[in-house]
Amino acid sequence: MKVKLSYIMAVGLAAGIGYWMSGGTVVIGGVGDGENAVPPPAERVAENADTTFRVQVLKLTAQDRQAILEVRGRTEAEAKVAVMSETKDDVVRRPAREGARVAAGDVLCELDRGSREAGVLEAKALLAQAELDHSAATKLADKGFTAQTRAAATQAGLDAARARVKEAELELERTVIRSPIDGVIESPMAEIGAQLDNGGICATVVNSDPMIAIGQVSELNIGQISIGMPAEVRLVTGETMTGKVRYVSPSSEPDTRTFRVEVELPNPEGIARDGVTAVTRLALPIEKAHKISPAILTLSDAGIVGVRAVVEDDKTAFYPVKVLGGESDGLWVGGLPEEVTVIVVGQEYVGDGETVQPVFETAGLTQ
Numbered sequence: 001m002k003v004k005l006s007y008i009m010a011v012g013l014a015a016g017i018g019y020w021m022s023g024g025t026v027v028i029g030g031v032g033d034g035e036n037a038v039p040p041p042a043e044r045v046a047e048n049a050d051t052t053f054r055v056q057v058l059k060l061t062a063q064d065r066q067a068i069l070e071v072r073g074r075t076e077a078e079a080k081v082a083v084m085s086e087t088k089d090d091v092v093r094r095p096a097r098e099g100a101r102v103a104a105g106d107v108l109c110e111l112d113r114g115s116r117e118a119g120v121l122e123a124k125a126l127l128a129q130a131e132l133d134h135s136a137a138t139k140l141a142d143k144g145f146t147a148q149t150r151a152a153a154t155q156a157g158l159d160a161a162r163a164r165v166k167e168a169e170l171e172l173e174r175t176v177i178r179s180p181i182d183g184v185i186e187s188p189m190a191e192i193g194a195q196l197d198n199g200g201i202c203a204t205v206v207n208s209d210p211m212i213a214i215g216q217v218s219e220l221n222i223g224q225i226s227i228g229m230p231a232e233v234r235l236v237t238g239e240t241m242t243g244k245v246r247y248v249s250p251s252s253e254p255d256t257r258t259f260r261v262e263v264e265l266p267n268p269e270g271i272a273r274d275g276v277t278a279v280t281r282l283a284l285p286i287e288k289a290h291k292i293s294p295a296i297l298t299l300s301d302a303g304i305v306g307v308r309a310v311v312e313d314d315k316t317a318f319y320p321v322k323v324l325g326g327e328s329d330g331l332w333v334g335g336l337p338e339e340v341t342v343i344v345v346g347q348e349y350v351g352d353g354e355t356v357q358p359v360f361e362t363a364g365l366t367q
Helices: 005-022 041-049 116-143 148-173
Strands: 053-061 063-065 068-084 089-093 107-111 176-178 183-186 201-218 230-235 240-248 258-265 277-283 287-292 305-310 316-320 322-327 330-334 339-345 356-362
Touching: 053 287, 053 305, 068 183, 107 201, 116 148, 201 240, 201 277, 230 258, 287 322, 339 356
Parallel strands: 053 356
Antiparallel strands: 053 339, 063 287, 068 201, 068 277, 089 107, 107 176, 183 201, 201 258, 230 240, 230 277, 240 258, 287 330, 305 316, 305 339, 322 330
């Protein structure tokens, strides 16, 4: 039988490998020899069980923080009065014009007097007659020539005559419509020749000094605002004004749960206009807070946001925090002790009450 060459080569190769392996060193998987020897996994787990977990920590100290509360709203004039007629007649004179500044008592419109002056003269003539009748009746009653009831009746007539004079004079005065406040006349005004009924508007006067900035504050911040607190108001038109809080609503809006806040702004030059969008900045009271990186925040088992810290005996503890505000370089939080050592690396791998090995952060490196 002819033997193939491939069989001879396979037998020779197997014999060579067997001879080489018989003279080598047996190596167990995962275990080296000499100084590089690695203990088995079970031994390594047992050794690590006795090693304290290392965490990177940073000591924080509370700082004074003054938060700024921004309230968006609008401006509103101190007073806006629609000046109405108290009688009925045609406008015959209009001394004031739209946009003019007027003082309290200045004439806005004059109505046709008609027969009102004659009514005053008639009432005064009747008053004079009533005075004579009353004087004569009183003298006769004193001498016993007439009854006292006659004197009382003439007294009643005299009082009625005086009332008619006063009423006629008031009706005449109503033809002159005056401004009740200082301010600027808003367009439109009643035109000359127009008839004003009782209650018809002659003009609207707007008093914009002081100007009021109005906004709504949430129920979370309303407790930090008080009357007299200084405020800065920026108008959408570009002006910046300063003033003080003059009113804080005692009750909230039912739908929004927000509270009305008014800031009084001196406006003698009329810089601010009624109905302009405004942003009010209120400096809240100074409070103690810590500035931290958002990366160190963690959640408790109950889902509460906070930080994990190292306390006495290198034990870990969880502190819930309240986020007060954010800046470009970190978050301001409240609820922490004055001084606290927080875990900045490794907080997610330890629980509460565990013993750790804290390594303090120094210039971004661990020591």
